Amino acid sequence: MVKARRVGVGMDYSPTSKSALRWTAENLLDDGDTIILIHVQPQNAEHTRKILFEETGSPLIPLEEFKEVNFSKQYGLAYDPEVLDVLDTLSRAKKVKVVAKVYWGDPREKLCDAVENLKLDSIVLGSRGLGPLKRMLLGSVSNHVVTNATCPVTVVKSN
16 A cells, blocks of 8 residues: 655646646645645735744645635635635545645745655645746746755646
């Protein structure tokens, strides 16, 4: 019997992060696995839950709560029917446990922290497709995570 895995997906609701979620659903997850949607809000974001969980990130948020519009707003998250549909389908069809976690700060650092804190077996990220100059000036989240994460990292390029 194969051990259930914990797979993280970096989610900022961009087209590439949605592609990473779809790729994960279609290619990586099996029955009984857990998917953790990892959201990283800007350090200066002001949301009601940030005061409680700024240092450690939010508790794991089950899909049932995450689907509620008002609950998502408390964390400053977008209510995205497309993302929720993929997660709901995974939950029902593959019996995948779906949870979300919210952090505040630098996405590069917080995604690497999530790998450690959540004991992820793998993490999947979307790539914004920055050119060499922009990547050098702005820094690449996926590049940093690939270099520093302690688990396998999959970067899904935009189509």
